[in-house]
Amino acid sequence: MAxxxxxxxxxxxxxxxxxxxxxxxxxxxxxxxxISSISLSLHDWDGFSPRMRFIGITNYTVLAGQPxxxxxxxxxxxWVVFMLIVPTGIGLLLAAILDRGIRGEKAFRIIFxxxxxxxxxxxxxxxxxxxxxxxxxxxxxxxxxxLGSFAQNWxxxxxxxxxxxxxxxxxxTTGFAFLVFFAxxxxxxxxxxxxxxxxxxxxxxxxxxxxxxLLWPSTIIVLGMAAIDAMRLFDVVWSMTKGGPAYSSxxxxxxxYDLAFGRFDxxxxxxxxxxxxxxxxxxxxxxxxxxxxxxxxxxxx
Amino acid sequence: xxxxxxxAALGLAMLATTAVQAQENNEIWHYYAAGSELAGMNxxxxxxxxxxxxxxxxxxxxxxxxxxxxxxxxxxxLGGRPPALYQSSMAFELKTFADGGQxxxxxxxxxxxxxxxxxxxxxxRVVKVEGVPFGVxxxxxxxxxxxxxxxxxxxxGIEVPTDWASFTAACDALRTAGYEPLGxxxxxxxxxxxxxxxxxxxxxxxxxxxxxxxxxxFDSPEFSxxxxxxxxxxxxxxxKNWSGKTWTQTADDLVNGNTGMFMMGIWAAGYMEGxxxxxxxxxxxxxxxxxxxxSIFQMDVLAVPEGPGVAAxxxxxxxxxxxxxxxxxxxxxxxxAPNINVDPAVYGYAGATFTRQxxxxxxxxxxxxxxxxxxxxDLGTExxxxxxxxxxxxxxxxxxxxxxxxxxxxxxxxxxxxFIKW
Numbered sequence: 144m145a146x147x148x149x150x151x152x153x154x155x156x157x158x159x160x161x162x163x164x165x166x167x168x169x170x171x172x173x174x175x176x177x178i179s180s181i182s183l184s185l186h187d188w189d190g191f192s193p194r195m196r197f198i199g200i201t202n203y204t205v206l207a208g209q210p211x212x213x214x215x216x217x218x219x220x221x222w223v224v225f226m227l228i229v230p231t232g233i234g235l236l237l238a239a240i241l242d243r244g245i246r247g248e249k250a251f252r253i254i255f256x257x258x259x260x261x262x263x264x265x266x267x268x269x270x271x272x273x274x275x276x277x278x279x280x281x282x283x284x285x286x287x288x289x290l291g292s293f294a295q296n297w298x299x300x301x302x303x304x305x306x307x308x309x310x311x312x313x314x315x316t317t318g319f320a321f322l323v324f325f326a327x328x329x330x331x332x333x334x335x336x337x338x339x340x341x342x343x344x345x346x347x348x349x350x351x352x353x354x355x356x357l358l359w360p361s362t363i364i365v366l367g368m369a370a371i372d373a374m375r376l377f378d379v380v381w382s383m384t385k386g387g388p389a390y391s392s393x394x395x396x397x398x399x400y401d402l403a404f405g406r407f408d409x410x411x412x413x414x415x416x417x418x419x420x421x422x423x424x425x426x427x428x429x430x431x432x433x434x435x436x437x438x439x440x441x442x443x444x
Numbered sequence: 445x446x447x448x449x450x451x452a453a454l455g456l457a458m459l460a461t462t463a464v465q466a467q468e469n470n471e472i473w474h475y476y477a478a479g480s481e482l483a484g485m486n487x488x489x490x491x492x493x494x495x496x497x498x499x500x501x502x503x504x505x506x507x508x509x510x511x512x513x514x515x516x517x518x519x520x521x522l523g524g525r526p527p528a529l530y531q532s533s534m535a536f537e538l539k540t541f542a543d544g545g546q547x548x549x550x551x552x553x554x555x556x557x558x559x560x561x562x563x564x565x566x567x568x569r570v571v572k573v574e575g576v577p578f579g580v581x582x583x584x585x586x587x588x589x590x591x592x593x594x595x596x597x598x599x600x601g602i603e604v605p606t607d608w609a610s611f612t613a614a615c616d617a618l619r620t621a622g623y624e625p626l627g628x629x630x631x632x633x634x635x636x637x638x639x640x641x642x643x644x645x646x647x648x649x650x651x652x653x654x655x656x657x658x659x660x661x662f663d664s665p666e667f668s669x670x671x672x673x674x675x676x677x678x679x680x681x682x683x684k685n686w687s688g689k690t691w692t693q694t695a696d697d698l699v700n701g702n703t704g705m706f707m708m709g710i711w712a713a714g715y716m717e718g719x720x721x722x723x724x725x726x727x728x729x730x731x732x733x734x735x736x737x738x739s740i741f742q743m744d745v746l747a748v749p750e751g752p753g754v755a756a757x758x759x760x761x762x763x764x765x766x767x768x769x770x771x772x773x774x775x776x777x778x779x780x781a782p783n784i785n786v787d788p789a790v791y792g793y794a795g796a797t798f799t800r801q802x803x804x805x806x807x808x809x810x811x812x813x814x815x816x817x818x819x820x821x822d823l824g825t826e827x828x829x830x831x832x833x834x835x836x837x838x839x840x841x842x843x844x845x846x847x848x849x850x851x852x853x854x855x856x857x858x859x860x861x862x863f864i865k866w
Contacts, residue, residue: 190518191544275693276685277702299630299688301836388630388687389833404515406822407540 177420184413190403195410202414211390212415215398216422218305219374222394223426225309226316226373231365233313234320235358239350241321242328252325259318267382270311274298298384301391308392312379316372320365327361328354363434370430374423395419470501470756472746474531475513476777477505480714484777485531488582488764491772495763499756501528510537521546521749528753529746529760534570535817535866536824538578538747548748550577553758557765562783564802566811569866570818571745579745580761581782582773586798587637587709587742587814588644588735591716591727596623596704608645608677608733615681618704624683627694627706628835632828634691635835636816637740638707638732642674643667645734649810656818658863662850668843675838677733678707687836695719698727707732709742713794714778723794731801739805742814743782813866820862823853 151159184202186195206212237255241248258266273280274297282294297307331354339353377396380386386393386401393401395415403412476485482505489503506513510533520526526546532538541547554560554577560568563581571579592604597614600621605611615625628634644652646669647660654660661667683703686694695712697703699721706712713723721727731738746764748757763769770781771790780791780798784806788799805811816824830846857863 189540189544190514191521191541191546193545271690274688276688277697296685296688299685299836385631387632387829387832388836389829401511401825404511404518406825407514408822 180413180416183410184417186410188409189407190409191407198410202411203418206411206414206418211393212398212418214390215386215393215395216418218392218394219376219419219422220426221305222309222373222376223370226312226369227366229309229313230317231320231369233317234322234365235324237317237321238324238328239354241325242354243346252322255321256318258315259322261315263315263378264382266311266315267379270307270314271298271383274307274311299388301388304384304388304392308380308383311383312376315379316369319368323361323365324358327358331357359437363437367427367431367434370427371423374419374427395422470499470528470753470760471504472501472529472531472760473504473506473513473516473527475506475509476531477507480718480777481711484583484773484775484779487772487776488769491766491769492760492763495766495769496759499759501756501760517749524751526749526751526753528751528757529748532579532745532747533817534579534581534743534745535813536819536821537817538571538745539573539864540821541747542573542576542578546749547578548750548754548757550580550748550761553761554580556758557762559765562765562785564782564784564806564811565809566739566741566806566813567743567782570743570813573864579747580765581743581745582764582770583744583777584774584780584782584802585709585711585742586739586780586801588641588707588732588738588740589710589729589798589801590626590705590707590732591698591712591729592705593623593698593701593703594726594728596621596701600704604728604730605733606730606736608673611733612677612681614705623704624697624702625704626678626681626683627689627697627703627708628682628686629689629691629694629708630687630832631691632825632832633816634708635832636828637709637814638678638835639670639674639831640740640812640815641707641732641734642677643670643815644738644740644812645673646670649738649812652812652815653818653866656815656863657865658854658858662847662854668847671834671843671847675834675843679835679838681705682835687832710780710794710798711778713798717778717792717794723792723797729794729797737804737808738810738812739802740812740814741802742817818866820857823850823857823862826850826853 183195185197185199187198188195241251241255245251261269276282276294276296276299279297281297282291285291285294295303295307298304335353335357336349339349344352375396376394377400380392380394381397381400384392386397395418399412399415399419402408402415472485472489474485476482485503489501492501504527506516513530517526517530532541538547542549557580559577559580563571567581567584568577571577571581590605596618597604600614600617600623602614602617603610605614618625628638643655646666647655651660651666655667683694683697689697691708691712692715694703694706695708695715696719698706699716699719713727713729716727717723723729746757746761748754748761764773765783767781767783767786770783771786773779774781774786775790775795778795780795780802788796791799802811816828818824819827827850830850834842834846
């Protein structure tokens with residue numbers, strides 16, 4: 144006897160309708176632009192002309208042979224290393240200090256987090272002023288402290304500019320790491336810490352042997368976000384130096400923008416975007432896969 | 445009807461109203477976001493609104509510069525809703541958009557305003573693509589003036605330099621007197637604009653245009669000589685840390701008496717006067733060596749996209765090119781009016797000086813448009829980057845690398861037949 148045909152119920156249709164909307168949005172605003180960018184990267188197009196010229200993988204091969212492009216890749220990797228270590232480390236340190244219950248904790252919480260609420264362009268404007276090499280706040284304070292000989296041409300020296308930008312970004316983003324770590328520390332069960340103290344552990348041992356391992360979910364978030372932020376870095380660099388002087392602070396996103404709108408070369412800019420996509424995937428995906436497994440293992444335990 | 449349906453209907457009605465308003469509102473997109481620049485642009489728009497009852501114009505600031513405006517324009521073109529007019533650079537910028545079929549040819553309105561008579565010949569050639577006007581000038585600035593702090597010159601006991609020898613001697617005297625001799629600023633444009641003085645010294649006007657049309661190579665002995673002259677006469681004079689400053693910060697250095705000279709576009713005069721440092725009293729200016737009697741200029745124009753706003757744009761252009769409209773913008777912004785019928789009496793001391801210079805250069809047929817915009821966009825931009833790099837590190841190794849890089853770009857442009865004769 145033949146099975147009766149399964150018919151979708153009213154509930155099924157409701158589910159489909161609810162799922163359709165995000166699916167359509169995902170395809171329209173994520174899948175389509177990605178495919179479109181890949182297609183564009185195989186063409187020569189100025190962004191305005193009605194015609195595009197198919198040139199195969201020329202944009203990719205030209206970029207791979209350009210010192211300018213390779214320097215931008217290097218800078219992006221430098222930013223990943225920096226973002227994983229400095230804002231994350233300082234955020235953890237500040238959270239650990241504040242978690243000890245010092246006076247004025249609420250005020251410090253606001254002070255530490257406040258820079259993260261400022262828009263990137265405003266951060267750039269503030270630091271552009273602070274980094275004025277002769278009379279800016281940074282140089283002036285160093286002069287007052289007798290450290291004037293260490294003052295630099297902060298944004299104008301190709302060998303220094305990246306570190307100057309990193310200083311500004313550290314000030315800006317540390318608040319996020321601090322907040323996540325601080326919330327994580329406050330969620331650690333007090334009995335774990337108390338038990339360690341009763342057993343005679345020093346504060347240092349309590350932190351590294353008890354608190355820090357239990358901060359694992361917070362660490363996953365902070366490191367993941369830091370790596371992603373480093374790869375998509377654009378606004379602060381563009382607003383402060385436009386990738387200069389002479390490409391020295393350029394990252395892939397600013398190079399992409401310069402090629403697309405500064406030089407009317409949409410095809411090559413799209414090739415940079417695809418390279419960025421691939422490089423970000425190579426750097427970040429192993430971390431995400433590894434962390435996902437750790438989370439699954441933790442949940443299983 | 446349910447409450448939610450009422451709300452949805454209300455939302456749709458509001459959206460429809462907004463769309464109708466946007467269509468009726470003729471927008472002028474520009475990137476003059478603040479200060480004297482915004483005041484000038486608002487005055488220009490006010491002049492156009494006063495001149496016509498038929499259309500209403502409003503300015504829309506696109507924050508940033510020409511690059512950000514291009515990005516916004518591209519989106520507008522793709523969406524089929526461009527502004528009625530927008531602020532554009534001259535020459536290759538116009539050519540790119542015209543070649544892309546996005547610009548409306550301004551032949552009719554150009555004839556109506558008598559463009560061939562009211563604008564100097566040197567100005568006309570950079571708004572026409574193959575003889576067809578695609579832009580109408582409204583904002584002209586000279587970029588070959590050196591501003592100097594009068595008190596610093598007095599204390600150093602120096603006269604206004606007239607050639608390269610006296611210029612470098614002035615640098616030495618200023619340095620001895622405790623001043624940074626010559627200010628400069630970081631960025632793609634400013635070192636390049638300084639370099640033009642050396643380039644024109646070596647190449648002359650004809651050579652300058654040969655470089656613009658791709659006939660003269662970056663590997664030519666003349667270009668190498670210009671680089672050497674720039675290195676020996678200007679780079680050696682630059683203030684320490686110049687590459688980490690914006691042009692306004694360097695202008696502040698001149699105002700504060702830290703720096704003796706600063707070669708910058710004439711908008712710097714407006715900035716310094718805005719800071720209370722008066723032209724003719726606190727500071728004065730002279731044409732850079734090699735450019736005496738000549739004018740190198742940068743200019744913004746109004747461009748009109750193809751679309752429903754063309755008729756309104758024509759009316760705007762008619763009002764914006766009258767002597768009154770041009771003066772309204774130029775006097776507030778601190779630039780020169782491209783229309784030769786503007787009464788020189790509308791300018792202050794600095795503006796009158798620049799007007800004299802420009803008139804003299806026009807009479808000598810020595811008006812040179814900014815080379816950056818005469819070159820294909822990619823090459824022009826690379827030119828600016830490489831000159832800044834050379835100014836930071838004027839070693840022979842960098843010089844050799846930059847020549848090789850720029851010549852590579854030139855050959856690529858030649859292969860694509862990208863150069864044109866302006």
